Amino acid sequence: MTETIVRIAARGEGVTESGRHFPFAVPGDTIANDGSIVAGPHHQVPPCRHFPACGGCQLQHVDDAAYGDYLAARIAGALAQHGLVTKIREPHLSPPRSRRRASLRTLKLGQRAVIGFNSARSNQIVDLRECHILRPELFALVAPLRELLGALLKPRRGGEVQLAMADQGVDVLLKGVGVEGLAAIETLTEFCTQQQLARMSLDQGLGPEAFYEPVPVTATLSGRPVALPIGAFLQATEDGEAVLAAAVCEAVGEATRTADLFAGLGTFALALPGQVYAAEASRDAVLALKRAAPAIAVEHRDLYRRPLDVGELANFDVVVLDPPRAGAAEQVANLAASAVPRIAYVSCNPATYARDAKTLADGGYALAWVRPVGQFRWSTHVELAGCFTK
Structure with a gap:
């Protein structure tokens, strides 16, 4: 049958x-x-x-x-597991070859290096010869990087290659790749100039440091260039970022006092109207956002250890939050007890989003709608933005 x-x-x-x-x-x-x-x-x-x-x-x-x-x-x-139902809008799918950031693995095998994504449920590296998700500018570096890493890596030694598109070109971070001696330094310098990189950074175990950066590297967010710290978070695609920002702005409406929590470099804060307060735990991101937008009140704050309390939340008409995959249980508990009229919640994890949505629902909030966003084309990774009202 x-x-x-x-x-x-x-x-x-x-x-x-x-x-x-x-x-x-x-x-x-x-x-x-x-x-x-x-x-x-x-x-x-x-x-x-x-x-x-x-x-x-x-x-x-x-x-x-x-x-x-x-x-x-x-x-x-995920919502149904917590007894929640809402309007789910038409999903946005980022097109092929639009990913502007990626982490690739590399390994020296014999006289050559392989570079690519790990195999499914395996540590074996698939040596990329084509890719239908990365932006062409990123994939164009795979072959030159394979040759470079073949010269720099020691046999059976591996590392990580992080690629991101900046305003000035491709930003590269090599992790676990040793650069020892004058010859290696000259090889890496020549590679950076030939490939016209925006920046090359190295992390040899003590944290990332810029090796090559002809001009300060920036990323444009909501039309404003923001200094891009090494390894900083960017939304995976430009179109996905635009859709998420539009959803957030719709939820915020014409609010005059908005808090952007887990603000990062200001992906959403820079798009918001009125007076904006932004809280972020990364010191580098905080400094970058302060320099880019002095009018935004930016605070260096770990919202897991010190979430905004009900009294602080009373200062805002809308709260925007975009936490990591773990969600924002501590902050959401205080939001559920608050009188904030609207919440725009962006997430990369439907499970923790639904958990937090249940907490908000128990506090009197209604989930008005959710917009799915498929930035990680052809993967099981799901992103979304939703609007809560009280």
């Missing part, structure tokens, strides 16, 4: 109505009696030769319609 795939599970497997899981199956596919997959209307040919070995993508076999449904279902399912 054949079965039909009805949904995609959190880790990317297709699931039948009876609950059986099949890797690389898509809603609409059927499972034959021998367990083979008969492709349905939403099953596409993966565009990349490295799929499915490369861990950079898990869902290249899923078309855009089914992928958008998957993102929405992940959020709806």
Whole structure:
């Protein structure tokens, strides 16, 4: 008896109505009696030769319609576990080759180096020869970096390569890659100039330091250049950032007093109207935002250890928060007890978002809507922005 795939599970497997899981199956596919997959209307040919070995993508076999449904279902399912229901808007999908930041692994094997993403559920590195998620400017550096690292790395030694697009070009951070002696320094300097890098930084175990930076490196956020600290967080795609910022601005409306918590470099603070207070735990990000926007009241503050209390929250019409994957349980508990009229909550983890949403709901807030954003194309990673009202 054949079965039909009805949904995609959190880790990317297709699931039948009876609950059986099949890797690389898509809603609409059927499972034959021998367990083979008969492709349905939403099953596409993966565009990349490295799929499915490369861990950079898990869902290249899923078309855009089914992928958008998957993102929405992940959020709806997480909320439903806490008894919550809301309007889930049309998901935004970042296009192929739009990722502007990535962390790649590298390893010296014999006389050459490999560089790429780890294999799925493995420490083995897939040596990238093509990539359909990275921006062309980033992927163009993979081959030159492979040659460079072949010269710098010692046999069987590995490291990490972090790439990000800055206003001035590509920002590169090498972690665990030793640069010893004049010849190595000259090789690295020549590489930076030939590739016209915005910056090259090294972290050899004592923290990152800039090795090459012809001019100060910046990232433009909401039309304003902000100094980009080494290794600083940026939203994965420019279009995804714009969609999240638009959702936040919609939730904020014409508020005159807004708090942006876990503000980072000011991704949202710089887009907000009226008087803005921003709290962030990273000292480098705080200094960068202060220099870029003196009118914003920026505070260096660890919101896990010292969340804004109910009295402080009373100073604001709206609170924006964009915490790490762990969510913001401590801050949300105080928000639930506050009288702040609206909250714009951005998250990269539907599970912790739903947990925090339940706390807010118990405090009298209603989740008006959620906008899913698929910045990590063809992955199981889900981002979202939502609006709470009281």
